[in-house]
Amino acid sequence: MINFSVNGKRVDLDVDPSTPLLWVIREQLGLTGTKYGCGMAQCGACTVHINGEAVRSCVAPVSRASGKSVTTIEGLSSDLSNPLQRAWREEDVPQCGYCQSGQLMSAAVLLRKNPKPTDDDIDDAMTGNICRCGTYPRIRRAIHRAAEMVAKGDAR
Amino acid sequence: MIRRNVNLGLERRDFLRISVAASGGLLIGLHFPGLQAIASAESVSKQPANFMPNAFVRIGSDDRVTVIVNHSEMGQGVYTSLPMLLAEELDADWEKVGFEPAPVDPKYNHPAFGIQMTGGSSSVWSGLEQFRQAGAAARAMLVTAAAQQWKVDTTACRTESGAVLNGSNRKLTYGQLVGIAATLTPPEHVQLKDPKTFKLIGKPIKRLDTPEKLNGGAVFGIDVKLPGLLTAVIARPPIFGAKMKSFDDSRARSMPGVKKIVAVPAGVAVIAESFWQAKMARNALKVEWDEGSMQNFSTAEMMHQFREQVKSPGTSVRKDGDAASALSGAAKKIEAVYEVPYLSHLMMEPLNCTVDLRADSCEVWTGSQFQTIDRANAAKVAGLPPEKVQLHTTFLGGGFGRRANPQSDFVVEAVHVAKAAGAPVKVIWTREDDMAGGWYRPAFLHAIEGGVDASGNALGWRSRLVGQSIMAGTLFAAMMMKGKEYDPASVEGVDDLPYEIPNITVESHQAEINVPVQWLRSVGHSHTAFAVECFVDELAGLAQKDPYQFRRALLQRHPRHLAVLDLAAEKAGWGKPLPNGLGRGIAVHFAFESYSAHVVEVSVENGQVRVHRMVCAIDCGQYVNPGIIAAQTEGGAIFGASAALLQELTFDKGRLQQTNFHTFPVMRMNECPKIETYIVDNQEKSGGIGEPGVPCAAPAIANAVFAVTGKRIRKLPIRLSEAV
Numbered sequence: 001m002i003n004f005s006v007n008g009k010r011v012d013l014d015v016d017p018s019t020p021l022l023w024v025i026r027e028q029l030g031l032t033g034t035k036y037g038c039g040m041a042q043c044g045a046c047t048v049h050i051n052g053e054a055v056r057s058c059v060a061p062v063s064r065a066s067g068k069s070v071t072t073i074e075g076l077s078s079d080l081s082n083p084l085q086r087a088w089r090e091e092d093v094p095q096c097g098y099c100q101s102g103q104l105m106s107a108a109v110l111l112r113k114n115p116k117p118t119d120d121d122i123d124d125a126m127t128g129n130i131c132r133c134g135t136y137p138r139i140r141r142a143i144h145r146a147a148e149m150v151a152k153g154d155a156r
Numbered sequence: 157m158i159r160r161n162v163n164l165g166l167e168r169r170d171f172l173r174i175s176v177a178a179s180g181g182l183l184i185g186l187h188f189p190g191l192q193a194i195a196s197a198e199s200v201s202k203q204p205a206n207f208m209p210n211a212f213v214r215i216g217s218d219d220r221v222t223v224i225v226n227h228s229e230m231g232q233g234v235y236t237s238l239p240m241l242l243a244e245e246l247d248a249d250w251e252k253v254g255f256e257p258a259p260v261d262p263k264y265n266h267p268a269f270g271i272q273m274t275g276g277s278s279s280v281w282s283g284l285e286q287f288r289q290a291g292a293a294a295r296a297m298l299v300t301a302a303a304q305q306w307k308v309d310t311t312a313c314r315t316e317s318g319a320v321l322n323g324s325n326r327k328l329t330y331g332q333l334v335g336i337a338a339t340l341t342p343p344e345h346v347q348l349k350d351p352k353t354f355k356l357i358g359k360p361i362k363r364l365d366t367p368e369k370l371n372g373g374a375v376f377g378i379d380v381k382l383p384g385l386l387t388a389v390i391a392r393p394p395i396f397g398a399k400m401k402s403f404d405d406s407r408a409r410s411m412p413g414v415k416k417i418v419a420v421p422a423g424v425a426v427i428a429e430s431f432w433q434a435k436m437a438r439n440a441l442k443v444e445w446d447e448g449s450m451q452n453f454s455t456a457e458m459m460h461q462f463r464e465q466v467k468s469p470g471t472s473v474r475k476d477g478d479a480a481s482a483l484s485g486a487a488k489k490i491e492a493v494y495e496v497p498y499l500s501h502l503m504m505e506p507l508n509c510t511v512d513l514r515a516d517s518c519e520v521w522t523g524s525q526f527q528t529i530d531r532a533n534a535a536k537v538a539g540l541p542p543e544k545v546q547l548h549t550t551f552l553g554g555g556f557g558r559r560a561n562p563q564s565d566f567v568v569e570a571v572h573v574a575k576a577a578g579a580p581v582k583v584i585w586t587r588e589d590d591m592a593g594g595w596y597r598p599a600f601l602h603a604i605e606g607g608v609d610a611s612g613n614a615l616g617w618r619s620r621l622v623g624q625s626i627m628a629g630t631l632f633a634a635m636m637m638k639g640k641e642y643d644p645a646s647v648e649g650v651d652d653l654p655y656e657i658p659n660i661t662v663e664s665h666q667a668e669i670n671v672p673v674q675w676l677r678s679v680g681h682s683h684t685a686f687a688v689e690c691f692v693d694e695l696a697g698l699a700q701k702d703p704y705q706f707r708r709a710l711l712q713r714h715p716r717h718l719a720v721l722d723l724a725a726e727k728a729g730w731g732k733p734l735p736n737g738l739g740r741g742i743a744v745h746f747a748f749e750s751y752s753a754h755v756v757e758v759s760v761e762n763g764q765v766r767v768h769r770m771v772c773a774i775d776c777g778q779y780v781n782p783g784i785i786a787a788q789t790e791g792g793a794i795f796g797a798s799a800a801l802l803q804e805l806t807f808d809k810g811r812l813q814q815t816n817f818h819t820f821p822v823m824r825m826n827e828c829p830k831i832e833t834y835i836v837d838n839q840e841k842s843g844g845i846g847e848p849g850v851p852c853a854a855p856a857i858a859n860a861v862f863a864v865t866g867k868r869i870r871k872l873p874i875r876l877s878e879a880v
């Protein structure tokens with residue numbers, strides 16, 4: 001048995017502890033917003049938070065989450081009220097959308113640690129997240145926009 | 157297999173001519189599939205809570221307007237741009253407009269290509285009249301319904317934001333009218349709006365599919381859930397054409413969660429309760445392969461053969477004047493050989509397909525670009541008539557052409573697996589499976605010879621290409637090749653070389669290699685633009701002229717080429733000094749009925765090319781959503797830059813040498829340049845937008861590398877060690 005919390009809810013699972021967290025989240029817990037892209041921490045589509053830190057869930061064994069708090073895209077805010085989701089919407093960032101859960105989860109950690117990131121900070125934090133559609137310029141603008149929202153205090 | 161309709165024999169240019177003729181007047185007959193027939197029948201038989209005047213729109217008594225979209229959403233924005241067209245003519249309240257993927261039905265066939273599909277950068281131009289007419293027809297019926305209710309003439313009614321109005325105080329919302337409207341007969345002719353009155357078309361309306369892509373709600377093929385769903389991975393041949401000889405599953409079959417291990421035409425399927433269990437069991441499986449005829453295949457050897465083949469004349473594609481004599485008499489001439497590798501589409505969502513096969517029905521869920529063909533191929537394997545197969549189109553986590561497979565490879569194999577599974581099953585390709593699975597952009601070699609006279613005027617051009625045909629052997633060969641001895645998709649972008657050069661020869665050699673190849677975003681243009689636009693720079697160098705001015709002089713009779721070229725050059729500040737170490741490159745190209753030009757700025761540091769800025773000008777004629785156009789142009793530029801700088805598939809001993817993103821990279825955030833997009837405003841026919849942003853990127857970057865280093869790039873991906 002492995003216990004941890006996902007988006008604030010406690011889960012107890014009977015699962016092989018070496019199974020990557022990604023597949024536990026997607027298949028056992030049915031939270032399919034977290035995506036499979038590479039299986040080797042190359043693309044970032046599977047990014048979730050464990051105790052607030054960005055983790056590539058495709059290579060993290062579920063045992064790593066034991067006793068910890070996991071946040072997935074579904075837990076960022078389901079009503080799109082997070083400043084990043086709002087900024088993403090205002091910049092109309094997604095194209096196919098497949099990588100965007102991971103992009104948002106990486107950006108969320110960046111903004112928490114660095115509320116006013118420079119372009120270089122964005123490069124450092126976001127370079128692990130691939131977008132094949134090429135939404136990078138809009139992601140960059142959206143992160144700056146979200147940072148402004150937070151700074152102005154209009155983040156709900 | 158393909159249900160023929162009157163349009164199937166048409167080439168897209170024929171179609172464009174017809175559609176222009178048809179749109180010459182404002183009164184339009186409802187001549188598209190899906191706009192006739194079903195109207196009254198369905199609307200009467202359904203409960204009056206819904207009004208479905210044609211196949212493309214359903215209006216609920218709750219005022220919701222659902223637009224049924226017959227093209228797949230793979231990022232290019234069709235779930236927004238096509239509803240915009242319909243909503244515009246309907247005078248819908250945009251806040252109440254939603255979308256729904258169309259089921260598979262001839263009503264939803266592509267008006268130009270005769271099957272239900274998404275590709276060729278054609279969704280908007282082919283849906284332009286269709287979706288506007290569908291909206292206008294619905295609006296006319298709602299107006300009639302209101303007029304009947306009020307006992308006034310329809311001419312006394314007007315529409316606005318989802319309601320019919322009469323005088324200053326009478327108003328019925330569309331939702332209030334669905335009951336009456338559903339009893340009416342659809343009009344035979346409808347009046348389309350004067351474009352000057354457009355409220356939605358031409359505006360950067362935000363995409364309808366964005367919200368669900370920000371909270372994990374959007375369902376891609378890989379996300380499909382069904383009760384009792386099993387997951388399968390397939391042990392696939394390591395070499396194209398290899399056949400399974402035997403397999404040993406003694407360890408794998410007893411591993412946790414494993415349900416069945418079974419030979420299927422694609423390899424050996426491992427069916428388990430979950431993906432990870434299936435993948436672990438596949439790792440434990442031992443398969444012996446008969447490696448077949450490709451076991452010694454190497455791309456290095458193949459390119460060597462291409463270099464030999466290109467020395468002899470190929471099949472004539474174009475012959476203006478006498479290039480051979482012109483070149484022999486030229487004051488100065490130059491020859492360059494350009495090479496591009498196989499490329500993987502590398503959609504972020506690896507291929508997958510879910511199948512629920514029953515005795516007399518089959519349901520398929522997948523991100524398809526080829527619904528008609530996928531359904532027919534699935535039906536064949538299932539042993540059912542196509543009508544018994546329901547194909548549900550999910551969101552596509554990228555497509556770029558890969559999910560339009562002439563053999564429906566990823567669908568067919570899933571039906572085979574479902575037959576063995578005896579339960580609903582989802583086949584998931586690992587990234588490595590996806591990359592090694594073939595259907596690549598073919599590798600090409602393109603030799604060009606050109607010459608100028610003593611004053612630097614271009615006299616002659618000879619292009620000779622060697623590469624595999626995409627169309628040969630597919631259902632499309634007859635339609636696209638039309639008896640030609642070459643594949644137009646191999647030479648598109650050079651067969652219509654726009655430069656005013658008196659003597660032009662284009663020849664094509666078709667290479668026969670057992671590597672499956674397919675259309676990849678911008679298809680032939682993805683390589684011809686690289687060779688052509690780099691060579692134009694080489695000719696400009698020979699003529700000692702500025703590359704931008706050299707192009708201008710040769711494009712005087714091509715105003716739309718000139719307009720994008722001038723726009724990109726002006727916005728980029730062509731000719732103005734740049735900081736030390738930076739150089740500029742330029743390229744212009746026509747593809748998918750649209751014109752594109754790029755000016756890029758690069759630097760070279762420690763042998764690495766860095767792109768700093770890309771200025772893109774795009775002319776796609778009359779446009780629908782400039783926000784989406786900018787997104788596609790930016791994305792296309794990045795897609796092209798990734799190929800130019802980073803991507804190459806190579807084979808040795810028949811085996812693909814790249815496996816995942818670390819060996820077949822994609823441009824990342826820290827490598828991404830600043831990109832500016834400028835859209836030409838004109839009233840020309842609508843062209844495509846999904847692909848035209850790609851072709852200029854590679855040549856503009858390569859030309860900029862020359863500006864910095866003085867070395868010519870003739871091979872992709874760009875490696876300075878291979879520069880000339």
